[in-house]
Amino acid sequence: MAVATLKSQRVVIVGGSSGMGYAVAEGALSDGAKVVVASSDKAKVDAAVARLGAGASGGVIDVSDEARVAAFFAQVGGFDHLVFTAGEAGLGRAPGPIAQLDFDAAKEGANVRFWGALMTVKHALSAISPTGSITLTDGVLALLPMKGMPLATAFGGAVEHLVKGLAVDLAPIRVNSVCPGLVMTERLAGWPAEMIGQMTARLPLPRAADPAEAAQAFLYLMKGGYTTGQVIVVDGGATLV
Numbered sequence: 040m041a042v043a044t045l046k047s048q049r050v051v052i053v054g055g056s057s058g059m060g061y062a063v064a065e066g067a068l069s070d071g072a073k074v075v076v077a078s079s080d081k082a083k084v085d086a087a088v089a090r091l092g093a094g095a096s097g098g099v100i101d102v103s104d105e106a107r108v109a110a111f112f113a114q115v116g117g118f119d120h121l122v123f124t125a126g127e128a129g130l131g132r133a134p135g136p137i138a139q140l141d142f143d144a145a146k147e148g149a150n151v152r153f154w155g156a157l158m159t160v161k162h163a164l165s166a167i168s169p170t171g172s173i174t175l176t177d178g179v180l181a182l183l184p185m186k187g188m189p190l191a192t193a194f195g196g197a198v199e200h201l202v203k204g205l206a207v208d209l210a211p212i213r214v215n216s217v218c219p220g221l222v223m224t225e226r227l228a229g230w231p232a233e234m235i236g237q238m239t240a241r242l243p244l245p246r247a248a249d250p251a252e253a254a255q256a257f258l259y260l261m262k263g264g265y266t267t268g269q270v271i272v273v274d275g276g277a278t279l280v
């Protein structure tokens with residue numbers, strides 16, 4: 040059932056200590072939810088919880104380690120919605136030209152954002168409500184391939200298709216993904232403004248998104264009770280031009 044607000048809902052955000060996940064936590068809190076923000080660095084989690092204030096709690100999870108994922112969900116308690124925004128800084132390990140592909144390095148590129156997401160879903164199932172939702176994250180490279188980055192397209196596309204499969208497999212739990220374009224999160228802090236300007240100049244909305252704008256898509260997917268197996272693209276129109 041669609042709900043007008045997240046009042047009294049409990050939301051677990053893996054990757055919630057910064058960036059889009061943190062913005063989802065802020066949005067969910069102001070919508071009346073209780074949030075649990077989780078990531079691998081305890082100091083970052085503690086700082087995020089302190090900044091978020093009342094209604095927020097935290098936990099440590101490393102989604103590249105299944106035992107730690109299982110341990111996190113064994114103690115987190117029941118909840119309604121899972122949001123997964125965890126991802127390493129940068130674009131993961133650059134695989135280099137395909138002719139020189141190092142397969143071990145290439146596989147590591149999927150550790151957090153694909154296998155980590157699936158591992159998180161697996162262990163979340165013991166604690167998530169059957170009327171709840173799961174929202175994963177991919178990226179616009181899934182839809183707009185770039186020279187030199189075929190694996191980013193493949194791994195993003197894998198997440199987009201994973202949510203379709205899981206939406207059928209895990210129903211009535213709803214499973215969706217958000218596909219962001221460029222979002223001005225902490226990970227872009229060191230990027231020169233001129234470079235961001237060049238990357239976004241051709242877009243119908245010629246700027247990067249604010250994290251709170253990307254967060255709106257996650258908030259909708261938690262509340263939209265008839266939406267499952269879908270990908271919401273938040274890219275300023277990048278895929279149109």
Ligand SMILES: NC(=O)c1ccc[n+]([C@@H]2O[C@H](COP(=O)([O-])OP(=O)(O)OC[C@H]3O[C@@H](n4cnc5c(N)ncnc54)[C@H](OP(=O)(O)O)[C@@H]3O)[C@@H](O)[C@H]2O)c1
Pocket residue numbers: 053054055056057058059060077078079080081083084100101102103124125126127128151152176177178179219220221222223224225226227
């Ligand atoms: N920002 C963009 O322009 C953009 C565009 C398209 C797609 N994306 C994707 O969207 C996702 C979120 O991006 P963002 O910009 O919000 O990133 P961010 O600010 O860097 O946040 C990433 C979060 O993931 C956590 N994390 C990293 N490794 C982890 C691990 N092994 N286990 C658990 N948590 C882990 C980080 O915390 P710890 O360091 O404490 O673990 C942090 O909370 C990423 O997958 C990113 O690739 C971003």
